[in-house]
Amino acid sequence: NAGVTQTPKFRILKIGQSMTLQCTQDMNHNYMYWYRQDPGMGLKLIYYSVGAGITDKGEVPNGYNVSRSTTEDFPLRLELAAPSQTSVYFCASSQRETQYFGPGTRLLVL
């Protein structure tokens, strides 16, 4: 099993650009999550999904969108990138409580 994979590893965006962060898991987990981690801080939940076709907002959803058309994939969309969205983004999946994290995507918005 590859576990949770994320692409890209690193990206630089200009203000106002859009992009999609990809997340895929091969563990057949129902639950998937997107977090952001700012320097020296803990993780903040952006969005989560309890199964295909179902998504819910987390603590910090503004400026982001998600979709969950399949069990495996949970892409995160930034429509109008802002400097405040500079962060490291982690995707995670779980079947019960224990979450398995991907390696992260480092995003820089200039």
Next chain:
Amino acid sequence: GESVGLHLPTLSVQEGDNSIINCAYSNSASDYFIWYKQESGKGPQFIIDIRSNMDKRQGQRVTVLLNKTVKHLSLQIAATQPGDSAVYFCAENPGNQFYFGTGTSLTVIP
């Protein structure tokens, strides 16, 4: 929002000594807690968890203690090794979402 905090942002220990990392949580409805380890440039990795009906849980070289009266949990690492150097996060789960603390950076001195 939830408040999960750590008493010490940094901790340095001598190799072979025991480490204790503390965490305070604010939501008395939280019934599940996890400790994660995050090495530089990687996603968080599950270490150990505990439910609110327990006071103590032991793993391999790690022990988690939960004090619900004062809303405090701790992670004890026995015989700390250089490979234990990382940032450690506690997370609480009062429902569908996890709330993470800001993390404690553990440095092991050889």
